[in-house]
Amino acid sequence: MTKILVVDDSATMRQQVRQVLTGGGFEVVEAVDGQDGLAKVTADKDVKVMILDVNMPRMNGIELAEALHANGRMAAGLNVVMLTTEGHAELIARAKAAGAKGWIVKPFKPDLLLAAVKKMAA
């Protein structure tokens, strides 16, 4: 079962994403902010896809994506998609430059998120 790490400081969002992805047959683990996400993905090499919020305390999603790009984890096959209320072109460009594979604006449509994750997990 493909493992997905959801990083969001909102418990509501983590619950929504978890329900959609577990319904789609994925295993879901959660992190409450960027630092927590970085620690969990570093400790768990089985994580195949990460879903990152942008606005989070301690370390935001863009910084986390850049850290994963810098430490070579993305090059090693980790796929990242951003899930956020943000839509600023400059932020999207930074995420893309860091190696993120997609940008979804909240509130997300479950079928679209599932399709995106399935594509990245394939």
Add this chain to the structure above:
Amino acid sequence: MPQAIASDPRVEIESEIEKVLRETESATLSLGENLGKVVREAEQLIEGLKSRIGALGAQGDSSVGAVLDSQVRTVNKFVTLLSDTVGAQDSAAERVLETSRTVAQAAQSVQAISMQSRMLALNTMIEAERLGEQGRPVMVIAQEMRELSENISASNQEITRLATELVPLLDQVKHNIGALRQQTGDFTKRFETERENIGAATRSLEGTVRETLSAGDQRLANILALSNQSLVDLQSQDIISQRLRRVLRLNGEGTAEDASKPLLDQARKGGPSTREKIESGDATDRFLSESLGGRAANLDAGSMTMF
């Protein structure tokens, strides 16, 4: 006894918003969990309905109507075979009856011939007696003829008796076969009528089940769609939370932090306040895009861009 909260409106607002955030998050999580269960239950219900009574509403070879038709064809074949066999037995019984009657008639003819033979043997014996010694060989033949005629007569009487007894028995057999034939015919007619009734009832039942399943499917699909939409709507709690935190930040800007903090502590009920979370790094009140100038947000909610 808690101390009275000082009437700084900004601190009170912050305190109230903090409570709202906690309560809405708790309520939203509960709603999300329950709606998720509703969706899963609805999906399981659809699958269960289809697997349990789907066969009744199925079309094609697996439908109840098709299975019933197949069984009817098998019964029809059996009834036709039975009817043909009974007809053949009736015909055979008729032939045996005719043969028995013929045998009885033939036996009567043989009886007459036997009688004539005996008369002939008797006359021959009289003539042989008259001839004396010369007629002796003829006398022997005439006696044998008489014995033969008597044996034929005895056998013939037995044949006649048997044939006579056989005729009413065969009549009974023929009658029974006729009754069986009649019953087979009646059964075929009744079966045909009932088959049509059952066929009509089955078609009606299949139609009703199909309509029920279809209507149920549609309603469950509506429930699923509405539940899924509600789940999407619940995500607004996160968006509202972020905006409320921003309101708190804007509300706090320009205030004397040292003066407000003790009041905030007094106002706190439960965990740390949003302001404290923000200050300790456990929450964020800033949209990353706020620090960016230039191009404004241009993506619609729910949109997805894959790179």
